[in-house]
Amino acid sequence: MEPLVQFFYILLPFLRDWPEWLALTVIGIVAALLMFGFVAIFALFAIWLERKVSAHMQDRIGPMEVGGWHGWAQTIADTIKLLVKEDIVPENADRILFKLAPAIVFTAALAGFAVLPWTQDFIPADLNVGLLYILSVSSFAVIGILMGGWASNNKWSLYGAMRSASQMVSYEIPVALALLAVVMNAGTLSMRHLVMAQSGNILDWNVFNFFPLTAVAFIIYFVASLAEVNRTPFDLPEGESELVGGFHTEYSGMRFAFFFLGEYANMYVVSAIATTVFLGGWLPPFEFLSFIPGPIWFVGKAMTMVFIQMWLRWTLPRLRVDQLMYTCWKVLTPFSFAIILLIGLWKVI
Amino acid sequence: MKKSNFPESQFELQIPDPLRTDEMTLSMGPQHPSTHGVLQVILKTDGEIVNSARPQIGYLHRCFEKHAENITWHQVIPFTDRLDYIASMNNNLGYAIGVERMMNLEVNERAEYLRVIVAELNRIASHLIALGTYGLDIGAFTPFLYVFRDREKILDLFEEICGARLLYNYVWVGGVAYDAPEGWREKVLEFVDYFEPKIKEYNDILTYNKIFIERTANVGVIPADVGISYGVSGPSLRGSGVNFDLRKDDPYSVYDRFEFDVITGKGEMGTIGDTWDRYWVRVAEMYESAKIIRQAAEQLPEGDAKETIPRNIKVPAGEYYMRTETPRGELGYYIISDGGKMPNRVKVRSPAFCNLSVLPAIAPGVMIADLVAIIGSLDIVLGEVDR
Numbered sequence: 001m002e003p004l005v006q007f008f009y010i011l012l013p014f015l016r017d018w019p020e021w022l023a024l025t026v027i028g029i030v031a032a033l034l035m036f037g038f039v040a041i042f043a044l045f046a047i048w049l050e051r052k053v054s055a056h057m058q059d060r061i062g063p064m065e066v067g068g069w070h071g072w073a074q075t076i077a078d079t080i081k082l083l084v085k086e087d088i089v090p091e092n093a094d095r096i097l098f099k100l101a102p103a104i105v106f107t108a109a110l111a112g113f114a115v116l117p118w119t120q121d122f123i124p125a126d127l128n129v130g131l132l133y134i135l136s137v138s139s140f141a142v143i144g145i146l147m148g149g150w151a152s153n154n155k156w157s158l159y160g161a162m163r164s165a166s167q168m169v170s171y172e173i174p175v176a177l178a179l180l181a182v183v184m185n186a187g188t189l190s191m192r193h194l195v196m197a198q199s200g201n202i203l204d205w206n207v208f209n210f211f212p213l214t215a216v217a218f219i220i221y222f223v224a225s226l227a228e229v230n231r232t233p234f235d236l237p238e239g240e241s242e243l244v245g246g247f248h249t250e251y252s253g254m255r256f257a258f259f260f261l262g263e264y265a266n267m268y269v270v271s272a273i274a275t276t277v278f279l280g281g282w283l284p285p286f287e288f289l290s291f292i293p294g295p296i297w298f299v300g301k302a303m304t305m306v307f308i309q310m311w312l313r314w315t316l317p318r319l320r321v322d323q324l325m326y327t328c329w330k331v332l333t334p335f336s337f338a339i340i341l342l343i344g345l346w347k348v349i
Numbered sequence: 350m351k352k353s354n355f356p357e358s359q360f361e362l363q364i365p366d367p368l369r370t371d372e373m374t375l376s377m378g379p380q381h382p383s384t385h386g387v388l389q390v391i392l393k394t395d396g397e398i399v400n401s402a403r404p405q406i407g408y409l410h411r412c413f414e415k416h417a418e419n420i421t422w423h424q425v426i427p428f429t430d431r432l433d434y435i436a437s438m439n440n441n442l443g444y445a446i447g448v449e450r451m452m453n454l455e456v457n458e459r460a461e462y463l464r465v466i467v468a469e470l471n472r473i474a475s476h477l478i479a480l481g482t483y484g485l486d487i488g489a490f491t492p493f494l495y496v497f498r499d500r501e502k503i504l505d506l507f508e509e510i511c512g513a514r515l516l517y518n519y520v521w522v523g524g525v526a527y528d529a530p531e532g533w534r535e536k537v538l539e540f541v542d543y544f545e546p547k548i549k550e551y552n553d554i555l556t557y558n559k560i561f562i563e564r565t566a567n568v569g570v571i572p573a574d575v576g577i578s579y580g581v582s583g584p585s586l587r588g589s590g591v592n593f594d595l596r597k598d599d600p601y602s603v604y605d606r607f608e609f610d611v612i613t614g615k616g617e618m619g620t621i622g623d624t625w626d627r628y629w630v631r632v633a634e635m636y637e638s639a640k641i642i643r644q645a646a647e648q649l650p651e652g653d654a655k656e657t658i659p660r661n662i663k664v665p666a667g668e669y670y671m672r673t674e675t676p677r678g679e680l681g682y683y684i685i686s687d688g689g690k691m692p693n694r695v696k697v698r699s700p701a702f703c704n705l706s707v708l709p710a711i712a713p714g715v716m717i718a719d720l721v722a723i724i725g726s727l728d729i730v731l732g733e734v735d736r
Contacts, residue, residue: 054490054491057491058490058491058494058495059494059495059498060494155373155375156375159397159717232488233488233560235488236718239488239718241382241383241485241487241488241721242383242718243717244381314491315489315491315554316488316489316558316560317484317487317488317489317555317558317561317564318488318489318560318564319560319563319564320563320716320718320719321716321718322716323563323564
């Protein structure tokens with residue numbers, strides 16, 4: 001938390017006069033609220049964006065009415081609708097697990113935000129094992145999904161949950177290996193230092209380092225991360241044409257909204273990791289563009305990745321479950337091993 | 350089962366298989382996104398593998414055949430609209446020609462040409478929906494909206510010629526309900542010019558997509574003999590490589606005057622008769638339909654197409670089986686008349702019903718996701734299955 005505390009001390013000098021425990025608590029709470037607010041606003045914006053992007057890809061115009069300008073308030077209206085909806089728990093559901101599941105999925109997504117480096121000074125928790133931390137908390141979500149699918153007492157939900165468990169557990173391996181390729185080079189797991197190791201211009205970014213090895217690692221990471229957040233073409237756990245609604249078939253109202261929020265937050269987290277590890281984080285591509293503040297670069301790069309995820313979703317069909325496993329174990333994993341090996345050799349020689 | 354360790358023992362020791370799993374019975378539908386209406390399929394599954402699939406129909410039964418016994422010959426036509434509600438023109442056509450043949454009625458040339466044009470336009474519209482919903486079944490959402498964009502143009506043409514956009518009641522016994530309005534012929538030609546290049550767009554986004562091919566090739570193979578013995582017809586049978594198209598083999602109306610090819614599955618991406626072949630037959634048939642429409646619209650004779658026979662007709666006693674090629678296959682009307690004002694019996698041989706009947710034969714051993722792909726590739730319309 002050290003850089004964050006320093007950042008707040010500079011921003012609000014009177015905090016220095018407070019007792020340290022009080023200042024730290026206040027800073028912690030404010031930062032947490034900021035993150036939560038960002039997640040909520042980002043999800044509202046991303047859902048609106050997804051509807052607009054999909055609409056324009058499909059020769060439609062999407063929401064236009066609510067709020068005036070291009071229906072910007074549509075998702076706010078939808079959220080209010082979901083909030084006031086009746087809270088339905090199926091009769092034979094396991095009530096405790098059923099209610100707990102959306103909270104776990106959302107918490108797992110939110111926890112990832114703790115180590116995202118927005119800029120050199122603003123990073124909620126600068127852990128020296130930041131990357132490891134983010135990989136571990138993101139695998140938390142599968143427990144919530146499995147829980148929700150099991151507790152719903154619905155066969156389709158169970159199918160969704162089983163698919164999701166096998167998919168997310170398998171795809172964590174290529175994700176981790178692809179990131180490892182970069183970590184080997186940078187020699188650190190701290191998100192902040194990973195970015196700082198890429199300073200310079202666009203060619204110093206990790207994607208272009210050891211070209212084309214890390215570029216391939218980047219592609220492997222991106223494909224595998226799509227599977228980890230259940231996006232097309234890997235959206236089998238919720239593939240509506242096969243499994244009705246997948247693991248959230250029985251969910252409605254605010255609980256459904258939390259699953260949804262979790263999905264969009266996860267989209268941002270994986271994009272942010274890609275930005276941090278491969279695309280130079282908050283750094284501008286060229287020196288003369290450094291007058292634009294870091295957070296804008298960071299959010300801008302992450303949003304580009306989010307847009308690509310949406311683009312893929314509205315273009316590609318869905319894989320079958322055996323093809324999904326084939327892609328993971330026989331394509332992505334061997335390739336990422338090969339890349340680690342080659343980078344290792346490169347460094348030795 | 351394993352032999353006992355005691356050689357002199359007469360008994361066999363039964364050791365339960367520790368890896369044996371239980372079957373799960375799943376009810377897919379009638380409220381399921383990809384059963385194309387209100388079909389219920391009872392699945393017995395072992396994990397993701399389907400052991401057996403049994404279609405349950407009847408959720409959309411509307412007593413068409415019983416209704417037809419109590420109304421006049423002309424009043425049956427609006428009911429035929431509702432059989433296969435996305436290819437109503439083709440349904441009208443079969444019934445109208447059947448009654449005309451029983452009455453030995455000649456229909457004037459212009460009416461025949463208009464019938465062919467609307468029937469082929471409707472075939473394109475129906476195949477478009479088949480394409481779009483098939484994309485949805487596989488998980489691609491965007492092609493669905495693309496096909497609806499182009500189907501809209503066909504519906505506009507229909508609206509202009511008969512006022513309706515879904516249930517047309519246009520092809521009547523003795524002719525058609527209305528003559529084509531001024532300039533309609535040119536609009537049809539314009540549509541064909543617009544439409545033919547659009548098929549490439551569907552091919553780009555869906556047909557030749559790697560994931561789509563992976564999902565559909567070698568899946569749900571219907572061998573030709575199995576297809577024939579189950580009574581499968583239309584694009585679903587032609588996908589298995591059987592050259593059977595009633596427009597060529599048993600020509601009706603003026604189909605024998607036009608030049609077009611019968612498309613059959615070649616197994617380009619996998620095996621002959623897989624879901625990709627059935628899908629591809631529909632795509633290629635849209636080209637052929639467009640060809641027929643172009644020829645018919647160019648040769649459209651002048652004259653009055655409006656039917657002139659009285660509303661209350663009497664059909665000579667007898668029976669007749671009239672079969673036509675609808676987008677789904679061989680639609681047969683078995684009409685019995687006792688010489689009265691009303692049909693004695695109108696039995697419908699529904700192509701979608703027969704096509705669906707092959708599902709239990711090809712389903713065992715596929716995955717749930719494949720089952721969805723197979724149902725989609727048969728292109729059933731529950732309105733016609735249940736009647």
